[in-house]
């Protein structure tokens with residue numbers, strides 16, 4: 367049971383897909399296309415306490431600007447969500463998850479000893495952990511930024527949550543997790559820890575993490591969880607059916623490339639490039655598609671003097687180190703419809 371619980375947590379730290387389906391009709395894309403976009407919201411935070419039930423929005427504890435509360439899970443979630451929102455606004459010019467100021471809703475104390483965190487298309491939900499393997503998920507800025515990053519993916523490329531596009535979904539969520547953490551901690555690419563979820567590991571797993579972007583495959587190795595299965599090169603890409611076709615496994619390959627690029631370009635510049643590319647990717651994109659759009663975004667940002675000339679070569683070199691673009695993937699049909707955006 368414990369093992370299943372751990373697999374559940376390590377493999378499913380993601381948005382709930384049944385809820386993603388419901389979301390389709392709620393995205394204001396159609397209105398935007400017709401020039402009648404909804405009025406922008408204020409990107410206000412609202413933190414609810416599930417009081418150890420599986421209920422959403424059970425008891426509102428704090429809303430934007432409200433008085434400080436004693437509950438650490440509430441105040442941590444409130445602060446971390448604020449960091450996420452403020453980073454996107456200040457550094458990437460994005461107004462909340464949907465770029466239209468949507469409020470950010472969070473449920474804490476979800477379930478009993480619940481070993482997971484997820485974004486369901488509408489709100490983020492955080493368990494307390496079982497206190498042995500995992501501690502409170504509200505403690506971790508990188509986990510919260512990761513989950514909200516899934517929201518940004520949903521409102522941009524909307525990657526299908528399986529196979530390579532699913533691994534891209536996980537990858538971009540990890541990118542936002544680490545860049546926002548580095549920004550808040552004022553660390554740089556060469557002194558950041560590049561870990562995702564290190565703060566949520568319980569006392570038995572102290573010193574480990576859910577993923578390591580600098581060195582995929584080394585985040586954990588213990589009897590409870592087994593060994594971190596992430597590859598760091600295309601030669602080792604997982605092709606099996608587990609984990610929706612390896613969405614949390616193969617993201618390691620892209621994560622390593624981002625890490626290498628950030629070491630060369632500085633994290634903030636790499637983040638701007640990746641975010642620009644994200645807006646021009648599409649639901650069924652492959653790793654090769656992502657590489658092509660990331661290179662294109664780099665060229666565009668050089669032209670606009672947002673990143674230094676020579677960055678394109680560094681980005682390509684980072685991908686080359688992980689075996690991308692992959693030669694045997696060229697036959698996968700592309701259906702790019704998006705154009706390069708202004709940013």
Ligand SMILES: [Zn+2]
Nearest residue numbers: 379380536539
């Ligand atoms: Zn995820």
